Amino acid sequence: MASTANLRTRWAAIGAACAVTLGGGALGIVQATVSTGDRAVYVPISPVRVLDTRAGVPVTNGTLKVVVEGAINLPSGSTQVVVPVDASAVALNITVTEGQKNGQYGFVTAFPCTSDTDTPPNASSLNFESNVDIANAMNVTTSANGSICLYVYGTADLIVDIAGYYIDHNHDDRYYTETEVDTALASKADISSLLAPITPSLPVSIDSVGNVGYFTSITIGTNGNPIISYYDSSNLDLKVAACHNPTCTTSTNTTIDSTGDVGSYTSITIGTNGNPIISYLDGTNFDLKVAACTNPTCTTSTTTTIDSAGNVGGDTSITIGTNGYPIISYSDDTNGNLKIAACTNATCTESDKYTIDNAGNVGQYTSITVGTNGYPIISYLDATNFDLKVAACTNATCTSSTTTTIDNAGSVGWYTSITIGTNGNPIISYRDLTIGDLKVAACTNPTCTTSTTTTIDSAGNVGGDTSITI
Numbered sequence: 001m002a003s004t005a006n007l008r009t010r011w012a013a014i015g016a017a018c019a020v021t022l023g024g025g026a027l028g029i030v031q032a033t034v035s036t037g038d039r040a041v042y043v044p045i046s047p048v049r050v051l052d053t054r055a056g057v058p059v060t061n062g063t064l065k066v067v068v069e070g071a072i073n074l075p076s077g078s079t080q081v082v083v084p085v086d087a088s089a090v091a092l093n094i095t096v097t098e099g100q101k102n103g104q105y106g107f108v109t110a111f112p113c114t115s116d117t118d119t120p121p122n123a124s125s126l127n128f129e130s131n132v133d134i135a136n137a138m139n140v141t142t143s144a145n146g147s148i149c150l151y152v153y154g155t156a157d158l159i160v161d162i163a164g165y166y167i168d169h170n171h172d173d174r175y176y177t178e179t180e181v182d183t184a185l186a187s188k189a190d191i192s193s194l195l196a197p198i199t200p201s202l203p204v205s206i207d208s209v210g211n212v213g214y215f216t217s218i219t220i221g222t223n224g225n226p227i228i229s230y231y232d233s234s235n236l237d238l239k240v241a242a243c244h245n246p247t248c249t250t251s252t253n254t255t256i257d258s259t260g261d262v263g264s265y266t267s268i269t270i271g272t273n274g275n276p277i278i279s280y281l282d283g284t285n286f287d288l289k290v291a292a293c294t295n296p297t298c299t300t301s302t303t304t305t306i307d308s309a310g311n312v313g314g315d316t317s318i319t320i321g322t323n324g325y326p327i328i329s330y331s332d333d334t335n336g337n338l339k340i341a342a343c344t345n346a347t348c349t350e351s352d353k354y355t356i357d358n359a360g361n362v363g364q365y366t367s368i369t370v371g372t373n374g375y376p377i378i379s380y381l382d383a384t385n386f387d388l389k390v391a392a393c394t395n396a397t398c399t400s401s402t403t404t405t406i407d408n409a410g411s412v413g414w415y416t417s418i419t420i421g422t423n424g425n426p427i428i429s430y431r432d433l434t435i436g437d438l439k440v441a442a443c444t445n446p447t448c449t450t451s452t453t454t455t456i457d458s459a460g461n462v463g464g465d466t467s468i469t470i
Contacts, residue, residue: 044164054274067145068162070083086168092161096126099132111123217229222270238258240278252297265316266316282305288308307332332363357382360384371446411432
């Protein structure tokens, strides 16, 4: 059987010489006009990451030249020929992360160039909002020296994956005979599956070995597939499920930490090295711990105790700061405080700890993100007054902050989750325990000193275990 790449290339040529008709359950070939001439053939490849600026300096109001043809150095450290030197264009997926608009606008323009001083065209390939990750697939013509350029208006880290390329050849449709077409169809073993009706997807069981699935947290890995951290309450372990595809119909499940009762209150994100990093509670010693995965699917990892000063590490939430290092919010139950651990390296083997709020019994149900000003912002419960509060850090490592009570209408602020809206302001989901409703607080400025609250669902006892994203 021909390789998948060759077969797909043949199908591209077949499509130029004939039309495929579906009718009466049969697959037929209809003769079309024969033609010749120069045409580009698309050659698909397994996606390869050729650029990732997250470990370096983001692009700010400037142009970055990227060589894509011939032997190139990849972010992984290897050298590889991804695209041949005679390619005419590349199929790219470009992702903007940690973007910051320049005034009202933020965009990336991809274009062929021989130098980063070439003038970009008056066009955009990808528009972005501040602190909203976004991706777009596109085809870009390569220049004579095998390069493309990426112009950024605003500031952004760029991730570029190549999924295929185009190569010119002299095309003669008459080369493909009826026998060759029939052979190509016959060798496609799963042709019947292509004609099968699409059925709705059903929930998939990721892990059913014991009593598992508590304190889940999910993010998208650098391979484009979900990865989930969770607590195995049968064995009292921290586990990770690395999905094999975007819909997670199958996964690899790995026990990350089994030293005692560990893995409650998990929170997972992707570090600047492309590997997941997880914060969680060590329930045996009541410590805050971090597991830094050593590969994108987290089959191996290193664990570090971050804070052991009392009963700490509950209600953890982790994100990546603008310095590229993780930053974690969590509760100090011994003192009833909200705390921050600002990691001083990418794998969080060392960190600085700060008390953010000590006004009573505070810091439960924490959730952390990074605002448009580049500083962390945290939502949490004030359990003394049963209020929803926000702590807006005044610098990147949160050595100082301002706290604001957002909602005090009853027992509110349970199960908080915070993200940044498209208007650049935080938005928080939470539970109103007094009346059993799901509520949202939409901040009216980036530090959430003012906000408007809305009841989203009041049909019964609702609003527990909330999570929000854009």
